[in-house]
Amino acid sequence: MFNILSPSDYTLIFMILVGCFTLIMSLYSYCYPDFSRTRNIKLNLLGFLVFLFIWFLLGLRPISYHFGDMGNYNVAFKLIKAGEDVFYGDLVFDSLIKFCANYLNAEAFFFICFTIYIFPFYFALKRIFKDFWIWPFVLIISLFSFYSFGVNGIRNGMATSLFLLGISFSGFSRWLIFFLSFSIHSSLILPIVGVILFNRFRNINYFFVGWCFCLLVSIFFPGLDGVFSATGLFDEKFTAYSNISTDMDGVGTVGFRLDFVIFSSLPIFIAYFYVYRRRELCSEYLELIAVYLTANAFWLLIIRIPFSNRFAYLSWFLYGVIVAYPLVKSTVVLRYSNRYFSILLSVLYLFSMTLM
Numbered sequence: 001m002f003n004i005l006s007p008s009d010y011t012l013i014f015m016i017l018v019g020c021f022t023l024i025m026s027l028y029s030y031c032y033p034d035f036s037r038t039r040n041i042k043l044n045l046l047g048f049l050v051f052l053f054i055w056f057l058l059g060l061r062p063i064s065y066h067f068g069d070m071g072n073y074n075v076a077f078k079l080i081k082a083g084e085d086v087f088y089g090d091l092v093f094d095s096l097i098k099f100c101a102n103y104l105n106a107e108a109f110f111f112i113c114f115t116i117y118i119f120p121f122y123f124a125l126k127r128i129f130k131d132f133w134i135w136p137f138v139l140i141i142s143l144f145s146f147y148s149f150g151v152n153g154i155r156n157g158m159a160t161s162l163f164l165l166g167i168s169f170s171g172f173s174r175w176l177i178f179f180l181s182f183s184i185h186s187s188l189i190l191p192i193v194g195v196i197l198f199n200r201f202r203n204i205n206y207f208f209v210g211w212c213f214c215l216l217v218s219i220f221f222p223g224l225d226g227v228f229s230a231t232g233l234f235d236e237k238f239t240a241y242s243n244i245s246t247d248m249d250g251v252g253t254v255g256f257r258l259d260f261v262i263f264s265s266l267p268i269f270i271a272y273f274y275v276y277r278r279r280e281l282c283s284e285y286l287e288l289i290a291v292y293l294t295a296n297a298f299w300l301l302i303i304r305i306p307f308s309n310r311f312a313y314l315s316w317f318l319y320g321v322i323v324a325y326p327l328v329k330s331t332v333v334l335r336y337s338n339r340y341f342s343i344l345l346s347v348l349y350l351f352s353m354t355l356m
Contacts, residue, residue, distance in 0.1 A: 007066035011147070013057060015353065018141050021050050022349045025138045030342035035328050039131035047134035051122060054141065058150055059114035063106055068152030070110065073097075077106050092183035093155055110154075117150050117157045120165035127168040128284070128321065128329075135328045139320030139345060144352035149313055156310060159185035160317035167195065167287070190314050194294030195287065204275060204286050207293040211268065214297035218256070222304055255304055260312065263351065264296050266344075267322040274326040278334065285325050292318045323348075 005013075028043065029035075065071035076086045080101035087094055100109035121140065125133035140146055149157035159181040166177030178195075181188045198207070271289045274280040296315035302308055323344060327337045334340070 005062075007062055007064040010057060010061045011066075014054070014147060017050065017053060017057075019349070019353075021046070022138060022142045022345060025134070026342045026345045029135075029338045029345070032338050035132070035135070035338055035341075044131065044134055047137055050141075051118070051137070055115070055118050058147075059111045059118075060107070061110070061151065063110065068148075069154060070151060073110075073154060074106055077101050077109060088155070090155070090183055090186055092180055093158075093185070096184075113154050113158060114150060117154070117161050120161040124161075124165040124168045125321070127165075129324070132328050135341065136320045136324035139324050139348065142345060142349040142352060143316070143319060144355040145309075145313055145316045145319070148309075149317070153310055153313065155185045156187065156313055157317075159188045160191075160313065163188055163191055164317060164321070167291070187311070187314060190295050190298055190311075191291045194291035197294060198287050198290035202286075204290060207290045208268075208272065211293045211297045211300075214300045215261070218300040218303055222256070257303060257308075260309070261300070261303075264299075264312065264315065266348075267292065267319055268296075270323055270326060274330065274332065278326075278330075278332045280326055280330050280332045282330070285330075288318055288322055288325065291315075292322055 024046070025043070061067065061070075063070060063074050076088075077097060077100070079086050080098055086097075088097075096112070097109065100106075100112065104112075122133075122137070125136050125140075129136055149160070162177055162181035162184065166174050166181060169177065178188070178192050182192060268289075271285075271292075275286070275289070292315045294315075296312070299308060299312045299315060302311060324341070326332070327334070327341045327344075
């Protein structure tokens with residue numbers, strides 16, 4: 001973006017920007033008795049300006065291994081530009097990188113990728129929350145996973161963002177967008193299965209029970225990643241993750257991540273309270289919960305493999321939406337919901353900063 005900035009400066013600027021925005025939104029939320037049903041034009045404008053700044057800041061970031069897999073995608077881009085065949089096995093992404101390599105430069109390719117990542121988020125939130133989109137938006141960008149899958153897990157981020165847009169539609173448009181997301185990263189079959197299961201079994205009880213069952217299995221029967229790998233039902237990348245040595249550089253902490261399990265449980269506890277205690281039975285909300293529970297339950301079963309956070313993101317991309325939905329949009333009014341939101345936003349941001 002600017003020659004005077006190093007790759008690490010982009011991370012710092014993003015953290016400061018999101019920190020200031022989070023502080024403003026947290027204080028505003030805490031000081032008002034409830035979420036007003038009249039939109040706040042100034043807050044929405046501020047949110048849109050933050051959105052644009054993040055788009056240009058991270059979309060125009062320099063190409064560097066500082067951003068993780070961005071360096072690997074750049075190597076593939078150069079190979080394709082040199083005339084070699086490089087395939088990721090996903091039709092839309094393979095077509096996109098080949099087109100950009102033939103007609104554009106690498107910087108334009110990564111800008112397009114980040115645009116595909118951030119704009120579907122924006123449009124999905126506008127469709128689901130209407131004028132109150134800013135509340136789930138600040139939650140989403142305050143989570144460590146937003147930054148990570150925008151600049152590192154690029155394909156996964158693009159695909160999940162499109163999926164969220166798809167779930168805000170119905171009919172043919174929904175399934176077309178689901179197909180596009182699957183064709184960018186085939187792991188999106190998992191949340192798509194969650195949608196199919198919810199439409200087949202409308203009882204949300206099954207999903208809560210299934211998640212609890214998978215948690216118990218993960219605790220008492222470790223090593224299921226090897227079982228899944230041996231079945232041959234998963235792609236080569238899953239098998240490769242299962243076989244990575246935990247002593248390799250860059251693998252990070254491997255094992256049963258209690259902190260991540262607690263982090264993942266928060267929207268589930270909130271959903272449980274609203275569904276069973278406050279009787280929030282909106283079909284749109286229940287479907288989001290079902291998809292989250294389905295994808296997160298699978299992650300629990302393979303939590304001990306290296307880079308399992310990439311599978312966790314198949315549920316985490318819905319995190320901010322599921323936390324914000326009952327507090328902001330629910331017709332079941334909870335007293336001091338604004339203050340609960342403020343506290344949750346602050347805690348989640350502080351937790352995320354320890355991981356960035």
